[in-house]
Amino acid sequence: MSINELPRWDLTHLFNGIEDPKLTTVVGNIVPSAKAFAERWRGRVAEIDAGGLLSMLSDYERSFAEPTAAYAFAHLGYAADSTDNSFVSLLSKIRELFNEAHRLTLFFTLELDSIDDERYAALSEDSTLKAYAHYLRQLRKQKDRRLTESEESILALKTLPGSTAFVQLYSRLTSSFRFPSPVDGEDDKYLTNAEILALLKHPDRETRRRAIENFSKVYEDQKLTISTIWNAIALDHRQNIGLRGYSSVIEPVNEGNELSDKAVSTVMEVTRQHYHLARRYYKWKAGALGVEKLWSSDLSAPLPGASDEKISYEKAREWVIDSFNDFHPRFGEIAKGFFDENRIDTPPVPGKSGGAFCMGAAPHLPPYVLINFTGKLRDATTLAHELGHGIHFTLAAKQPYLEYSPVLPLAETASVFGELLMTKKLLELEKEPEKRKHLIAERVEDIIATTFRQTMYTYFELEAHAKTAESTVEPEMFCDIWNSKLNNLYGETVETLDGSKWAWSAIPHFIHTRFYCYAYTFGELLVLALYRRYQEEGAAFAPKLISLLEAGGSLEPQALVANLDYDLEDSEFWRGGYRVLEELLEELGA
Ligand SMILES: [Zn+2]
Structure with missing residues (x-):
């Protein structure tokens, strides 16, 4: 199949094209339906009973769910062809209208906030509102962290020339490099x-x-600017912690991720205790590359003899469906649906967005996948990853709109699980020892990058924040903290080049979204730990994973895995994940 024959997606499941009169009607309705919602409910929420609240929430979902189809259509159309101006202008128009609609409906969360704790608790525990219990619980948690309206509006105002300006400075500076x-x-x-x-x-x-x-030299040249930004952002974060009554710098992020501090520290601690697995791999890799010791620039080096063998799209499709089917027929059937209904955009063509994604915009809409298939083996894994997301979105369609999307640490559960199923399939098919090694090494490097490396980042971030609370941290002090954390991870197995100590200044997450990185570790290790359970429990495991995915965003992660009798605060559960990695290393001969 040449590039021209690779399938494009069929967006008529959403609308029959940009001229579809139905599309025009839906877009035209965005603001009026939000207005109608406001007219029906404004001023009534504070006195509402459980039945009334249920109708209001369903009403709210209806007024947003329908236009979401238009948003999805515009977004997907634009992703497939960014040169088509009609999609660009449709997308920006819809965004504008959505902003206006959100502004018009903001009142209802504010009115819900005004309900006193006792009555609110009774409402959110009422069985009538069972489908929204999690949503209501989280809403109250956010309210408890909010300051008064006038304080919030002053803060929002001062954020613009404050932290927002520093974030902007960092982005503009580093993207000009x-x-x-x-x-x-x-x-x-x-x-x-x-x-x-x-x-x-x-x-x-x-x-x-x-x-x-x-790379490092350019960052080093800007060390004063970047370290000043770092200090300012840390101060801003600390002030917010104090104002909103958090007990630690990482707590607001844990709260947003709906995780207990204990679960997060358990993952990090177990990960730190397994750093030796990374060292074991890199020792093996030094041997494979024929060098005495790896330099810090060698960590992603290609292994010798890596094949550039091409695979066909038909093969990739067959492998994904087979590997998903082997796990559970439901997985296979959902994946097959994407192919049969043409919900995958495949060829790398000019104007199309790069990379890959899966979009599940709302429970009543069919999810879509975009990839850029070039025939690399890696593309088959990417397809499995995105279809894993597709399975998650499809299974979670049982949930109402407000409970549809999982929190960040759970968002990659099905996708990474799908990748593992694909790796398993490829290893079954591949008999040649050298090629097997490449497959395993690729997976191992992915795991190292998302677990150990991201945990090391988080330990750096924790210590750097603590130091900024004592005094201004100078650029070289950041480098010292970085090197000490790097040394904890790699020890003697990797020789750190002098320039590597500036890597902290090139990590945008530290500036944009503090303590974001551990979510990668959490997500990846959760999948490995679940995969371990699959290895142990066999076929009995699949229905458990399916029920976890079906829950979408309707439960906190802790409660979700507790339903399967697993415990996120138990280090044994997480250790199981690293046993999967150990087995890969054994097979590699590392
Ligand atoms: Zn993903």
Whole structure:
């Protein structure tokens, strides 16, 4: 199948095209239906009973669920072809209308906030409102952290020239960076961030080393600016912690992720205790690359003899469906539906958005997948990943709109699980030892990057925040903290190049969304731990995973896995995840 024959998606499940009169009607209704909702309910919420609250929430969902189809249509149309101006303008028009609709309906959460605790508790525990219990619970938690209306509005105002300005400064500064090319014969060429980082996979070792050096030098040159931003952002965060009564710098993030502090610290601690597995892998990798010791620029180096064998799209489709079917027929059937109903956009064509995603906008809408299939083996794994999301969205369609989307740490559960099923399938099919090694090594490197590495980031972040509370942290002090955390992770197995100590200044999460990184570890290790249970329990496990996915966002993660008799605060559960990694390392001979 050539690129031109690869299937495009069929958006007529949503609308019959940009000229569809139904689309025009739906878009035209966004604001009027929000207005109608406001007219029906404004001023009534404070006195509402359980039955009334149920009708109001369903009414709210109706007024947003229908236009969501238009939003999905515009978003997908734009992703498939960003050069088509009609989608660009439709998308921005819908965004504007949605903003207006949200503004018109803000009153109902404010009115719910005005209900006193006792009556609110009675309402949210009422069996009539069972489907929204989690939503109501979380809403009250947010309310408890809010200051008075006038305080909030002053804070919002002062955030613009405060933390928002610093975040903007960081983004604008770092996206203006250009790096001298480390490739031989490209002396005058300058590269973007993504281009130079891609060279860490270059087969030549010296090129990789120069890539790290050239990259770091540009960041080092801006050390005063970046460390000043870091200090200011940390101060802002600390002030918020104090104003809203949190007990630690990480607590607001845990609360947003609906996780207990204990569950998060358990994951981090268990991960730290398994750092030796990363060292074990990198020792093996040094051997495979034929060097005595890895440099910090070698961690993503390609293994020798990596094949560039192409696979067909038909093969990728067959593998995904088979591997999902082997797990549970429901998985296979949902995945097959995406192919049969043409809900996957496949070819890499000009104007199409890069990478891959799955969009599940609302429970009543069919989810769609976008990939850029080039015939690499990796593309088959990507397809499995995105269809894993597709399965999650399809199963969660049982939930109401407000309880549809899982919280961040659960968002990758089915996708990463799908990748593991695919790896398992590929290993079953592949008999050649060298190729098996490449498959396993790729998976192991993914696991290391999302578990150990992200946990190391979080330990760095915790210590850096603590230090900024004592005094201004100078650039070199950030480097010292970074190197000590890096050393905890890699020990003697990796030689840290001098430039690597500036890596902290290149991680945007620290600036944009503090303590975001542990969610990667949490998500990945949760899947590995669940996969371990699958290995242990066999076929009995599949219905459990299905019920977890069906819950969508309707339960806190802790309660969700408690339903399966697992416990997120129990380190044994998480250790099971690392046993999966250990087995991969054993098979590798590491
Ligand atoms: Zn994903």
